[in-house]
Amino acid sequence: AQSVAQPEDQVNVAEGNPLTVKCTYSVSGNPYLFWYVQYPNRGLQFLLKYITGDNLVKGSYGFEAEFNKSQTSFHLKKPSALVSDSALYFCAVRDHPNDYKLSFGAGTTVTVRA
Amino acid sequence: SAVISQKPSRDICQRGTSLTIQCQVDSQVTMMFWYRQQPGQSLTLIATANQGSEATYESGFVIDKFPISRPNLTFSTLTVSNMSPEDSSIYLCSVEDLDSPKETQYFGPGTRLLVL
Numbered sequence: 001a002q003s004v005a006q007p008e009d010q011v012n013v014a015e016g017n018p019l020t021v022k023c024t025y026s027v028s029g030n031p032y033l034f035w036y037v038q039y040p041n042r043g044l045q046f047l048l049k050y051i052t053g054d055n056l057v058k059g060s061y062g063f064e065a066e067f068n069k070s071q072t073s074f075h076l077k078k079p080s081a082l083v084s085d086s087a088l089y090f091c092a093v094r095d096h097p098n099d100y101k102l103s104f105g106a107g108t109t110v111t112v113r114a
Numbered sequence: 115s116a117v118i119s120q121k122p123s124r125d126i127c128q129r130g131t132s133l134t135i136q137c138q139v140d141s142q143v144t145m146m147f148w149y150r151q152q153p154g155q156s157l158t159l160i161a162t163a164n165q166g167s168e169a170t171y172e173s174g175f176v177i178d179k180f181p182i183s184r185p186n187l188t189f190s191t192l193t194v195s196n197m198s199p200e201d202s203s204i205y206l207c208s209v210e211d212l213d214s215p216k217e218t219q220y221f222g223p224g225t226r227l228l229v230l
Contacts, residue, residue, distance in 0.1 A: 032217055043206060043223040044157075046115070051217055090156065094217075100145065100210070101172075102219055104157045 002027045002095040006105035014113055019081040021108045023074045023091035032094040033074040034102070035065055039087045047089075050074060051096075061085070081112045116141050116209055118222035126228045127197055134193045135225045137207035142187035144211050147219065148180070151204040160205075163190040197229045 003026045013019050025031055035047040048059025050067040058064045065076045074091060091105040117140040127133050137146065146163040161169040161182055169182035184190040194201050204226050208219040 034218070036221070041226075044208075044221040046218060046220060049218055096217075101147075101159055101162075102157075106156045 002093050002103045004091050004093045004103055004105035006091055006108045008108050010109045012111045013081050015083050016080050019078040021076040021089050021110060023105060024072050025074060025093040027093055027095040029095045029097060032096045033067060034092040035076050036090045037087050083112050083114050086110055086112045115220045116143060118209060118220060120207060120222040120225050122225060124226035129198050129229055131197055132193055132195045134191050135205050137190045137222055139188045139209050143209040146184060146190045147208045148182060148192045149206045199229045202227055202229045
């Protein structure tokens with residue numbers, strides 16, 4: 001079975017400071033890992049993914065994430081947060097090639113204060 | 115990525131009634147999925163909509179409650195039947211095209227349902 005944990009319900013940072021949203025995963029096969037963002041009253045937007053290759057992946061809006069196999073983690077980062085980054089962030093995992101289904105974490109609410 | 119639209123965007127319904135949600139994609143896709151996001155919760159997969167055959171439901175979801183159709187490669191519907199207040203959620207469709215090496219699900223804007 002595959003699962004994702006986002007240990008922080010909320011993350012609060014000041015604008016201009018680094019932002020990190022944590023995610024750990026559990027799969028039996030090879031993990032395909034994803035980050036999505038949900039703005040208020042909007043659907044989910046794809047940010048970035050790790051499939052294979054370089055452990056550091058870059059995505060939309062200046063976000064990046066680092067895949068760490070030994071720690072089974074895939075933390076989302078942004079060097080300098082903006083107020084507009086305030087949203088709900090979901091980490092998701094897919095157990096490849098065993099399954100095509102996505103399992104989502106509980107979500108982390110990010111608030112960036114001006 | 116594919117452009118996905120959903121109708122209606124929101125609705126308020128009375129208990130005991132049914133609502134059909136439509137998902138339209140601007141290109142042919144291999145896989146279509148339906149998710150539920152209950153208030154303050156994460157996303158839970160309801161079922162995979164299979165073109166030309168019965169949908170594949172996840173544990174805890176049944177066809178009588180959530181009938182799904184997928185008549186072609188660009189369109190699917192989800193019906194929430196005999197609704198109760200517990201069905202108040204955001205319902206999202208997502209798509210993935212296995213024919214292109216993207217391995218990514220893209221989501222529609224969601225349908226916000228409130229059952230009174």
